[in-house]
Amino acid sequence: MELLIETVKKLKATGTAIIFSSHNMKNVAEVSDQLLMLVNGNQRLYGPIDEIRSRFGKTKIYLEGVFDNLLIEELPGMMAIDDDYPGKVITFDSELHVKQAMDQARHLPSLRGYRLLPATLDDIFRLTIKGEVDSHE
Known part of the structure; x- marks a missing residue:
C-alpha cells in the first residue's frame, strides 16, 4: 500500500487528477485535497478536506504533562482518553466541554503544553455513518 500512496503523491505533484477510493481515512487524508463521502450510495460530504x-x-x-490533580474521567462531556506519550488526547462531546477542560488544565503547574485538535477523517467518517444509522432507526 505504501508504494501505491507514494505513486499517487508523485502523480498529484505533477498536477494529475486522481480519483482515489478507500475506507482508510489516513490514506485519504494523506493524498487527497477534496473528499466525496458516499453512504449507502448517497452523497453525505463533499468539498475540500480542510473545510469539511x-x-x-x-x-x-x-x-502534555502530569495530571494527578485533574480527574480527566470526571470532566464534563469527556467521551474518550487515549495515551499519546508524553500526554493524552481527550475527546469531548462538544467544543464547549473542550474549552472548559482547557480552562481547568491551564491552571495545573504540571501542564507542559496543550493544543486543540481538529476532527480526523476517521472521526468524521464515524459521525457521518452514525448519523446515517440514527436516521434509519
Missing part, C-alpha cells in the same frame, strides 16, 4: 474538518469543530484536546 472545520465544519466538525474541535472536540479533542492534547494535554
